[in-house]
Amino acid sequence: MEIQNIIFIILSALTLMCALGVVFSKNPIHSGLLLVLTMFSISGHYLLLHAQFVAIVNIIVYAGAVMVLLLFVLMLLNLNKDNEPQKSIMVKIIGTLSAGGIMISLVAVSKIFLVQKSMQGRPIAEDFGYVKSLGALLFTDYILPFELASILFLAAIVGAVFLGTRSVENK
Amino acid sequence: MDLIGYENYFWLSTALFSIGILGILIRRNMIILLMCIEIMLNAANLMFIAFAYKWGNMDGHIFVFFSMLVAAAEAAVGLALMVLIYRKFKTVDISYLDKLKF
Secondary structure: OOHHHHHHHHHHHHHHHHHHHHHHOOOHHHHHHHHHHHHHHHHHHHHHOOOHHHHHHHHHHHHHHHHHHHHHHHHHOOOOOOOOOOOOHHHHHHHHHHHHHHHHHHHHHHHHHHHHOOOOOOOOOOOOOOHHHHHHHHOOOOHHHHHHHHHHHHHHHHHHHHHHHOOOOOO | OOOOOHHHHHHHHHHHHHHHHHHHHHOOEHHHHHHHHHHHHHHHHHHHHHHHHHHOOOHHHHHHHHHHHHHHHHHHHHHHHHHHHHHHHOOOEHHHOOOOOO
């Protein structure tokens, strides 16, 4: 067994266990920290797939920015105690069955897809996943979505500031 | 795919997406729901990266890049909304937020 397969198995187990921990943890702070671990293991998968730049961006954006924001809000709202009333066991069973059904249907569809299309795949180029080639693609073929993303960010900033500074009293 | 086999990424991504859906269905804390949405987004991103590697085509990386941008904007606005809701209702439990007009 090659070293890549062993790394893949370890990272997959880590990813799935941390994701389950996010869902089932009682303390929201633990959920946030486990989500950071999930992001790190997914970045490890990206590194295995020769996507170095995306792996680093994943760590910076998700584990760095988004999760810090989430944890900051959790601590700001002082929710780091278990005050969440539990749903009834019936709802939990139904939720688990639904999620399992969705997983089974996704697996079935992908089975059909994988059987029908005997996909050969193509070898990767020499500079696959490098910042240089990604930037060349981003600033030639995808320049319009890139600029639109900046407008989206401007709208998000304005929206967040507006919502954050709005007074609650005027109903 | 030379070593790992992209089907394994298919199964991993599917399992991760289902875990996200499970969290959405059984949890009530709004911040946990946002975290589960992030898990589902990351499952889709993983699939994109796996197939970009399989086809030797870097367009999937671009899609993942934009998906991360949108997720960051979504988290910023969502958390601002959450702070506002908490200030008004003193809770982030979605089962108490059942009024369309207040």
